Structure formats: structure tokens, C-alpha cells
Amino acid sequence: MKKPLTLLAASAAAFLALTTLAHDAWVDPLGGPVYKILYGHKIPEPYPAVKVTSLQVLDAMQKPIKFTRSESKDGLRITPASRPALFVTAFDNGYWVKVGDEKESRNVRKSALPAGTVGGLASHPLKWSKTMLSWAPWMAKPMGQRIELVPVGLTALPRPGSTLKLHLLLDGQPLANQMVENNSNETGPKTDANGNVTVTVLPGINRYATDHDIMQANEPDAQRLSLTAALVFVAK
Numbered sequence: 001m002k003k004p005l006t007l008l009a010a011s012a013a014a015f016l017a018l019t020t021l022a023h024d025a026w027v028d029p030l031g032g033p034v035y036k037i038l039y040g041h042k043i044p045e046p047y048p049a050v051k052v053t054s055l056q057v058l059d060a061m062q063k064p065i066k067f068t069r070s071e072s073k074d075g076l077r078i079t080p081a082s083r084p085a086l087f088v089t090a091f092d093n094g095y096w097v098k099v100g101d102e103k104e105s106r107n108v109r110k111s112a113l114p115a116g117t118v119g120g121l122a123s124h125p126l127k128w129s130k131t132m133l134s135w136a137p138w139m140a141k142p143m144g145q146r147i148e149l150v151p152v153g154l155t156a157l158p159r160p161g162s163t164l165k166l167h168l169l170l171d172g173q174p175l176a177n178q179m180v181e182n183n184s185n186e187t188g189p190k191t192d193a194n195g196n197v198t199v200t201v202l203p204g205i206n207r208y209a210t211d212h213d214i215m216q217a218n219e220p221d222a223q224r225l226s227l228t229a230a231l232v233f234v235a236k
Contacts, residue, residue: 024184024230025091027037027051027078029205037076037089038125042184047093049076054090059083064137087131088143094178095221097122097217109221124222129206129230130159142169149231151178152196160203161236168195168229178210207232 025047037052038044039232049071055082057065059079066081096105098114098120106113110122128145135157143148152165174195181188182202191197191210199208209230216225 022209022226022228023093023125023127024126024128024207024209024228025089025127026207026230027087027089028230029131029133029232029234034070034079035084035087036074037078037091039075039091039093044074046074050074050088050211051091054088055085056088056143057084058086058088060085060134062086062134062136066214076133076235085132085134085167086139087129087133087138088145089129089131090145091129093125093127095122095124111221121223122221125226125227125228125232126214127228129180129232132231132233142172144172145229146171147175147210147212147227147229148198148212149229151231157233158206158235160201162201162235163198164201165196165198166191166208166231170212170227175212178212180208180210183207188201201235203235205232205234220227 008072008081023039023041025037028036028038039047057067059065059082065084068079070077094107095109096107097110098105100118108117113119128147130143132139135154140151140154142148148169150167150169152167158164166180168178168191176191176193176195178191179188180191180197180199182199183205189199209228212227214225216223
């Protein structure tokens with residue numbers, strides 16, 4: 001007979017499942033002249049456009065490009081005024097808390113729950129991404145995101161079947177022992193002690209991503225801060 005899970009173990013199991021199925025937020029590299037900002041795991045899902053908290057559109061010389069925004073039922077769409085080379089985004093997915101025996105987490109701050117509500121650990125997912133449409137040497141340098149995947153040793157966008165070295169940073173410092181997946185395949189190599197990892201490039205869209213959790217014991221609304229970095233491009 002199996003022993004019942006303790007409340008702590010059950011919460012940990014639930015959060016492990018959420019981590020395994022973590023979502024990304026990124027600009028669709030196959031867009032143009034209108035580009036969609038997508039959010040989801042294996043399949044994109046609708047989201048409120050307000051969750052896109054920061055957006056940079058840069059040309060091949062790293063100069064900012066003006067763009068217009070339009071909201072749709074699926075999320076945010078952007079139309080650059082000239083040819084883009086790199087999109088840099090930040091996405092705040094809000095606060096989530098599991099209440100009682102409910103199957104789905106609620107998108108609400110834990111402190112906003114009615115008095116006496118039985119709530120488990122709460123999380124706050126924050127997501128950063130870079131979508132490369134073309135290559136320029138300055139893209140091999142960090143863009144200052146909280147968590148960031150930086151390509152190393154490139155002279156052009158990678159081709160299918162080639163290998164790609166990535167450098168993972170958290171707050172500007174190398175982040176070790178982090179799995180880097182591609183297109184939400186839930187498997188992949190881990191970064192070494194210097195934050196480096198080598199991946200194999202697939203034909204078509206490559207969306208390399210990693211998730212890193214930071215526990216915050218003294219934060220009542222989000223005991224788990226969930227950070228996601230993604231690097232996206234098309235290999236031809």
C-alpha cells in the first residue's frame with residue numbers, strides 16, 4: 001500500500017509538473033510584415049496583450065526600429081517600420097496559486113484569496129526571449145535580460161545539422177546545471193559549470209529554452225519565482 005503524500009511533498013510534486021510543462025513567450029520568426037508574439041508550451045495559447053511588458057525591435061546595426069502594436073484575441077501583434085534583425089521581449093505571466101484540491105491553478109495573487117482559503121505554494125512566472133531573423137556579431141553579447149541564452153562562435157545563423165554553443169546567464173553570471181530544450185521537447189543537454197551547453201540545430205524553427213526556479217520564503221504572493229529564457233531562429 002502506498003503511503004499518502006505529505007502536504008509539502010504533494011506541493012512539490014505539483015510544482016515539478018508545472019516546471020516540466022513550463023511555457024515560453026517569443027516572437028514568431030516566420031512572421032512579417034506583421035509579427036505575432038506567441039505564448040505557450042507545445043502549442044501557442046491566447047493571452048492578454050498586457051502581459052508583454054517589454055519589447056525591443058532592432059535592425060542589423062542594433063538600432064531601435066519604430067513599430068506599431070495591435071491587440072487581438074490571441075495576444076499582441078507588432079508591425080516594424082523597417083526590416084528587423086532581432087526582437088527582444090519580456091513577458092509577465094502574473095501570479096498563480098493552487099487552491100485546495102482544484103485541478104487548475106488560479107491566476108491571482110495569494111494575498112487576494114478570501115480569508116480562510118486553503119492555498120498551496122504560489123508562483124510568479126517571468127519570461128524573456130530573443131528572436132533572431134538575421135545574424136550580426138553584436139548578437140553574441142548579452143542584451144541584459146534577467147536570464148538569457150547567448151549564442152557563441154557564430155558567423156551566420158546556424159544551419160540544420162550543425163552544432164551551436166550557447167552561454168546561459170542569470171543576472172549576468174553563468175548558470176550551471178540547467179537543461180536546455182528545443183521547441184518544448186522537454187529534454188536536452190545541461191549547461192556545464194561555466195554555463196555553456198552545445199545543442200544540435202534542427203531544420204526550421206529552433207526555440208531553445210530553459211527554466212530556472214528561485215524560492216522566496218518571505219514573499220507571500222510568490223514563493224516560487226519561475227524564470228524562463230528563450231532563443232529563437234529559423235535554420236535553413
